[in-house]
Amino acid sequence: MVLQDVKPTRSELINLKRRIKLSESGHKLLKMKRDGLILEFFKILNEARNVRTELDAAFVLATDKINLASAVNGVVAVKSTAFSTKENPEIELSGHNIMGVFVPKINSTGVRKPLYERGYGIIGTNAYIDETADAFEDLVEKIITAAELETTMKRLLNEIEKTKRRVNALEFKVIPELIDTMKFIRFALEEVERESTFRLKRVKARQQ
Amino acid sequence: MDKIWGKKPRKSDKKKKGTSNYAYAVTRVRAMKSKLLPKETYPRLMNMGIDEITRFIQESEYKNDIDELAMKYSGADLAEHALNRNLALTYAKLLLITAGEPNYLISEYLRRYDIWNIKTLLRGKQYNASEEEILETLISAGELTYTTLSELAAMESYEEIIEALNETDYYPLLQEEYDGTNLAYIENELDKMYYSGLFGVIGKPRSKDRKLFARFIKLEVDAKNMGTLFRLKKAGVEQLDEIMPLMIEGGLELNTEKLASLPYEEFVEALRKTRYWDAISGVMVPDMDSLTGLECRLLKFSLESATTYSHVSPISIVPIMDYIIYKNNEVNNLRIIFRGKEAGLEDELIKDQLVVI
Numbered sequence: 041m042v043l044q045d046v047k048p049t050r051s052e053l054i055n056l057k058r059r060i061k062l063s064e065s066g067h068k069l070l071k072m073k074r075d076g077l078i079l080e081f082f083k084i085l086n087e088a089r090n091v092r093t094e095l096d097a098a099f100v101l102a103t104d105k106i107n108l109a110s111a112v113n114g115v116v117a118v119k120s121t122a123f124s125t126k127e128n129p130e131i132e133l134s135g136h137n138i139m140g141v142f143v144p145k146i147n148s149t150g151v152r153k154p155l156y157e158r159g160y161g162i163i164g165t166n167a168y169i170d171e172t173a174d175a176f177e178d179l180v181e182k183i184i185t186a187a188e189l190e191t192t193m194k195r196l197l198n199e200i201e202k203t204k205r206r207v208n209a210l211e212f213k214v215i216p217e218l219i220d221t222m223k224f225i226r227f228a229l230e231e232v233e234r235e236s237t238f239r240l241k242r243v244k245a246r247q248q
Numbered sequence: 249m250d251k252i253w254g255k256k257p258r259k260s261d262k263k264k265k266g267t268s269n270y271a272y273a274v275t276r277v278r279a280m281k282s283k284l285l286p287k288e289t290y291p292r293l294m295n296m297g298i299d300e301i302t303r304f305i306q307e308s309e310y311k312n313d314i315d316e317l318a319m320k321y322s323g324a325d326l327a328e329h330a331l332n333r334n335l336a337l338t339y340a341k342l343l344l345i346t347a348g349e350p351n352y353l354i355s356e357y358l359r360r361y362d363i364w365n366i367k368t369l370l371r372g373k374q375y376n377a378s379e380e381e382i383l384e385t386l387i388s389a390g391e392l393t394y395t396t397l398s399e400l401a402a403m404e405s406y407e408e409i410i411e412a413l414n415e416t417d418y419y420p421l422l423q424e425e426y427d428g429t430n431l432a433y434i435e436n437e438l439d440k441m442y443y444s445g446l447f448g449v450i451g452k453p454r455s456k457d458r459k460l461f462a463r464f465i466k467l468e469v470d471a472k473n474m475g476t477l478f479r480l481k482k483a484g485v486e487q488l489d490e491i492m493p494l495m496i497e498g499g500l501e502l503n504t505e506k507l508a509s510l511p512y513e514e515f516v517e518a519l520r521k522t523r524y525w526d527a528i529s530g531v532m533v534p535d536m537d538s539l540t541g542l543e544c545r546l547l548k549f550s551l552e553s554a555t556t557y558s559h560v561s562p563i564s565i566v567p568i569m570d571y572i573i574y575k576n577n578e579v580n581n582l583r584i585i586f587r588g589k590e591a592g593l594e595d596e597l598i599k600d601q602l603v604v605i
Contacts, residue, residue, distance in 0.1 A: 112601055115324075115325065123372050159432055163496065167540050170479055
């Protein structure tokens, strides 16, 4: 707020006082929200870290399994067996609220299938194929969990960043400026009061 | 068991007629076998890098196949497709140089590739795979030629494919049973049909060579059944009526019905009394996380057993089958080394998968 634009009136002072009070309570609330979000973030961070480690391990295992199956059966056989996939896994997206942040909840169906429901014949395939399918089912499950947690984390981080910016703006810019303006108006009003007292005294002295 | 000998004649039974040319065919096959890689080659290949192995394959019997496919593929894909192409051409050559009974027996044995191709075509159509994708996964080593398979792959739907197969033995099963949703069942039935057909063709074996041929197939059936039983038990399938439809009839030693009804520990205990125990005991641990080691041992055992008696009956189907096994094994071993090396698998793991006979 540029001080020159401010009208040093009593109503402006009352307005400013009201705004300062509102900003301070907003600042307090936002600080509480930021701390709450940080707490939530750290809670999810540990979980996400574990899931990411598991995801990396699942990816390595799945790669090893498919490499071994491709070596033993041939890529041709692995590809052909993959064609027999009957249905794709389905993903259902819903969400919930963490302190005003909408985070996703991913529910999946049809990722893990029993051996006899995978769509390929049992007799013409072997354990290399089964174990590759197992490993990839596990990998997809881990990807879904990681996607949910990491999106939650990303959204929380964005919100923390946004809240932090607001808190800082209130704390270091808005509230100090309002206080400065209030001080300026108060000073201006006092000045006006002093002037009018002095004027009254001069008028009184002239009359005497 | 008796019911699987001498099944009703198949459409292709006409091939049985004609003069058998065992002497000529076996001589040609011996010459072909001499060109196979000796077993000392594999340790050498294991010490080579990918480029060296590619070079090695390019200078071997696979040169033409590599040259033909080099425009389309590269790296391990090139090697795999070249190996498959060579295998298909070798089997086609076997069918060309044989006549009468050996031709009939070989073509029946190679029906496994026809079944593989039919399964791939149906899988591809179910998945809506492109014609190109389907063609890449076909191996025309059976009776169905590449041209026929290409035509089938170009068809719009599985119904058209089934209709186009109306002259084959697979038609009744496909036409009556396949409804577009039960592919796994059809695949299993096709595999069972293959073995029952093969046993039907071998007939009640009387001569030494037929007995050996039958023994090889029975060993394969036992190995397959045992692998399937392990897989199902690991997956928690316990119901007899769920397991038995997945068993192939005609194995050498295993009583599948009895084994299927046993809980896991007793099942393993029952296997101790079979000839397969020595082969698999090394990988048997109480909690089997992976069954790949077991399947690999079973494959090694059945191939080693099949080739042990190859010197018996020198002018018969035995040396020809022996060559088919060796050739298939060579292709498998080369692919395992190539793919394994390319994927960076550990040397020990690659070596474990190789069957050096």
